[in-house]
């Protein structure tokens with residue numbers, strides 16, 4: 001089973017860039033399933049039913065999210081309804097949406113789990129204990145598991161990789177929007193990367209127009225942020241999962257959006 005995982009898609013430029021790149025990504029990597037982090041799809045912050053549907057129409061099978069998931073109130077009902085959009089499992093139990101989903105991939109079943117880091121991000125419960133709880137829940141229902149660990153600091157992400165090594169096919173970091181150079185299969189058979197990166201404009205500051213972001217840092221005053229739109233890149237990884245539910249390989253995808 002080959003899984004293409006796309007890092008945080010930022011705004012319309014990110015969505016358009018992915019749409020333009022999809023034919024080439026399909027041809028080059030032949031994914032059986034595409035997973036994408038969609039927490040920044042709607043205007044750079046949050047997700048709506050419309051932006052989620054746009055990703056589904058591109059062939060994305062499962063959408064993960066993170067700290068911006070509840071930005072748009074009108075999406076709450078959609079998050080409750082949709083079985084293919086997930087939010088961090090370790091958020092408040094009563095919050096809209098679900099923390100994991102199980103989808104068929106060919107004749108196998110893949111569980112996709114979303115977790116939030118608890119260092120410099122708000123989470124209701126420890127992602128480590130939550131990971132254990134979700135894994136015991138999906139045991140028997142899934143042949144392999146992929147985790148999107150949406151977290152800020154590399155130490156927590158690397159620790160999660162070791163915590164899950166041998167128990168999941170992949171533990172893939174998101175949220176910082178900057179790809180890291182540490183993609184590898186850990187000794188127990190778990191594909192790991194601290195951060196997949198983002199799918200959006202490389203001309204800005206993690207998705208925001210650079211002059212606005214720089215001004216915010218220079219002045220420490222509130223600045224209205226717009227989504228940067230030049231030089232869009234696709235950041236992702238391709239994970240090949242063997243029959244035993246362990247990863248055979250992880251390959252980083254860093255490509256400019258065509259056109």
Ligand SMILES: [Fe+2]
Pocket residue numbers: 008039040066175176177
């Ligand atoms: Fe993000």
Ligand SMILES: [Fe+2]
Pocket residue numbers: 039066067068150174175176
């Ligand atoms: Fe985030």
